Amino acid sequence: MLSLSSRNWPGRREGPIITASNLTKKIGSKTILQDINLEIHSGEFVTILGPNGAGKTTLLKILSLLLQPTSGELLINGNKVGDNAIKLRRQIGVISHHTFLYDNLTAYENLLFYGKMYGVTNLKERIQEVIEEVGLEYCLADPVRTFSRGMQQRLSIARAIIHNPSILFLDEPYTGLDQHAIGILNRVLARLANEDRTIFLITHNFEEALKLSNRVVILVKGKIVYQGETQQLTAEQFKQLYLEYVEGAG
Numbered sequence: 001m002l003s004l005s006s007r008n009w010p011g012r013r014e015g016p017i018i019t020a021s022n023l024t025k026k027i028g029s030k031t032i033l034q035d036i037n038l039e040i041h042s043g044e045f046v047t048i049l050g051p052n053g054a055g056k057t058t059l060l061k062i063l064s065l066l067l068q069p070t071s072g073e074l075l076i077n078g079n080k081v082g083d084n085a086i087k088l089r090r091q092i093g094v095i096s097h098h099t100f101l102y103d104n105l106t107a108y109e110n111l112l113f114y115g116k117m118y119g120v121t122n123l124k125e126r127i128q129e130v131i132e133e134v135g136l137e138y139c140l141a142d143p144v145r146t147f148s149r150g151m152q153q154r155l156s157i158a159r160a161i162i163h164n165p166s167i168l169f170l171d172e173p174y175t176g177l178d179q180h181a182i183g184i185l186n187r188v189l190a191r192l193a194n195e196d197r198t199i200f201l202i203t204h205n206f207e208e209a210l211k212l213s214n215r216v217v218i219l220v221k222g223k224i225v226y227q228g229e230t231q232q233l234t235a236e237q238f239k240q241l242y243l244e245y246v247e248g249a250g
């Protein structure tokens with residue numbers, strides 16, 4: 001398992017890969033996110049925690065360009081998103097409970113579709129690489145509708161990394177995975193972390209957050225109430241701190 005102590009992130013010396021300034025999201029009269037300021041550097045592994053309804057998924061969707069903020073500015077690699085969104089999306093991979101797979105297509109056809117969409121070169125070789133990485137090479141020719149949920153989630157990991165994204169966003173990716181699939185996901189994350197890719201994870205699991213990430217961010221009621229590096233904290237200390245911040249926010 002990847003651990004914090006084994007990781008350094010030389011990318012930190014470079015400019016941030018994600019800069020969020022005063023991001024706010026309103027839906028109707030409801031403020032879902034308010035004045036989010038966040039700088040994430042290349043090679044960082046950031047975990048976001050917070051109670052149900054805090055706005056974690058909404059923030060992930062905005063940072064991964066799936067949703068537009070109501071106001072505020074987002075820079076990816078120093079580029080304003082605006083007109084560059086399609087080009088910038090090629091640097092981003094997303095793993096969530098939504099697999100983004102087409103049921104009636106085979107595993108191969110799904111990967112072919114996404115690979116072409118992202119302009120992946122040597123696509124056949126790349127499909128072979130990612131399908132082997134998630135251990136599904138034996139069912140490449142089967143339609144996705146015949147896959148179990150866990151198999152679909154493994155294929156969605158392959159889909160999310162087919163274009164070698166610089167930034168990978170994961171929204172509670174361990175939910176519903178069996179031990180074998182958890183091992184596969186951890187190996188993929190360890191490889192990406194070693195390649196200094198940037199990883200942004202939502203989880204409700206404190207130990208996982210501390211073990212995997214460089215930095216933890218706590219979001220409560222649409223606001224960042226805490227962010228700090230993980231080095232100094234045990235899971236128990238962090239749990240205490242989390243409860244204080246969540247309760248302190250009312």
Ligand SMILES: Nc1ncnc2c1ncn2[C@@H]1O[C@H](COP(=O)(O)OP(=O)(O)OP(=O)(O)O)[C@@H](O)[C@H]1O
Pocket residue numbers: 027032050051052053054055056057058059
């Ligand atoms: N499309 C939408 N329309 C209206 N309200 C929404 C919409 N999407 C999200 N919300 C509201 O925004 C708030 C934040 O939702 P979000 O899914 O971002 O929270 P979360 O922190 O990811 O929660 P959880 O831990 O339960 O997954 C919730 O109150 C939710 O009801």
